[in-house]
Amino acid sequence: MKYFFFLLISLLFISCQSKFPEKEFVGNRSKTLVSQDSLTIDFPKHYKGKILLVSFIFTNCPDICPLTTHNLQLIQKKAKEEKIDNVSFAAISFDPERDTPSVMKNFTDVRNLDLSNYNLFSGKRENIKSLMETFHIVAIANDTTFTENMEPVYFFMHTDRITLVDQDQNIRKSYRGSEINLEEIINDIKNL
């Protein structure tokens, strides 16, 4: 009986220690996306064999999304310093009508993104919708105000998340996007 409890407690301890709480295969749910350079890829299939950090954003976002894309930049920089080369970064727009390749390209220029292993993606609305479901992302547009010229200004209420996908295309962990623990994420990448 004593041993049983010991075993139970050890098992609990081990499961609590697990670094990767999730394991959900997403490799069979790929959709076509287009990058800031107008390159077409199947996402996430394109990244098979690599570790992937992915977030969903819109470039018109003034506060949360720039923090998230900047955090991806910080992880990218740190990974480079630590000579981790099997990791890629993707930010997918949930506002594809406005986020055309040229708009995304301007975003990557203004923010000096290193595009060697970091891309922005947009695509057909139905593809974006499907990928948002796959990655458990919600974004709700809200019509807030109008400019002097009566142009509508809308923003999104959205999930604030960076998702870690392993080399076999399983979702393994989710982090907040706009605020990160850099060490935690780098360690997780190393442990995959």
Added chain:
Amino acid sequence: MLYFLSILFLFFQTNGKINIENQWIRNAGKGMNTAFFADVKNISTKTDTLYKVASSLARLVQVHETYEENGMMGMREAGNLEIKSSETLKLKPRSFHVMLIGLKKDLKEGQIGEVTLFFKHAGAVKVKARVKNMIE
């Protein structure tokens, strides 16, 4: 000397009732939206209220707040913001900010932009701020 003063101006501005410190604007492209951030300190003896913001940088300028609801992040107009005597209102990422909607031109790192904050007692406070990518 003039150079030194103009540099100082970018970190600290005051009209005797309101001090503005650590102000910056996030870089963004023409037509996009961005935000102005600063520490707004009420150095007067009375409670003051930030009730309006203006800037020629954008087509629409509002005081906003970022908020969290059901695990999602959103943004809304904040209305009037009270600042008690000797207290500081922090306009910062993931919180209150001056929202610049529809930029008239690119705001690139290193450029200077101007925003005016209107207070019920202190009146208008013009602030020059440097464009940055992110506070490091």
